[in-house]
Amino acid sequence: MEPLPVVDDASLLTRIAKGDQTALSALYDRYARIIHSVAFKSLRSIEESEEVVLDVFAQVWRIAGRYDKQKGRADTWLFMLARSRVLDRLRKLQRNRASAPAFNDADEIQIPASEVSPIEEAMISERRDRVASALKNLPDEQRLAIELAYYQGLTQSQIAAQTGLSLGTVKTRVRLGLSKLKLTLEAETS
Missing domain, CATH: 1.10.10.10 (Winged helix-like DNA-binding domain superfamily/Winged helix DNA-binding domain)
Known part of the structure; x- marks a missing residue:
């Protein structure tokens, strides 16, 4: 039995835009752990980081059709969505915990290397x-x-x-x- 061919991220996003849940699952399997790691570095909370992952992939499901591979790589697009969700979470945490010190330097959120x-x-x-x-x-x-x-x-x-x-x-x-x-x-x- 031959191994299944690896589908590139842009093709997965095209399929997601057409409502293909298996493509979303494949993209999730490919990026959920690393997005979680990125979120955890900033949020220092497992629960909040998991919420970021869910938010990112829910957003991917809704707006995958907006991705334009001429403007950049799919993984960069995903990490920008993740960065945006992390910043949203940080702002929310700051509002909810006004007395607790919160991370607020958006420049410190880095797009990770490809390996953990x-x-x-x-x-x-x-x-x-x-x-x-x-x-x-x-x-x-x-x-x-x-x-x-x-x-x-x-x-x-x-x-x-x-x-x-x-x-x-x-x-x-x-x-x-x-x-x-x-x-x-x-x-x-x-």
Whole structure:
């Protein structure tokens, strides 16, 4: 059996613009970890960094048709979207934590090299293990909703359709589960 040909990022974005979810999944698999690492360097929060990743790929899904390969590489475009989402998160955190020192130098957010260093890889692995452990402590229905959203990339509407639950129920389960995860992970770092 021959290996599948590698599809370039620009082609994936073209397919995403036409509504191809498998192309979005492929792009996500290619860039989610590195975008998470970039976000974590600035935000210093696993949860906020995960939100940035989700925001970036939700935005890619909505605006992939705006990408113009004549203006630049697809990965550069993705990292600019990520940088913008990180800055949005930083501003939000500054508003919410007026008394806490916040990172506010936008020039410090760098587009990463194409490979993750061994130290970053170890940090990502450690965070992944902590999240997996915390997920096991959630009620099954909340864990399932979160796993479908974050690990399979389904929207809440898709989760509702797949599970036969109402959209409101799915939203509540994801929100409650994420809240419990956040508390568990914050307690571990305290």
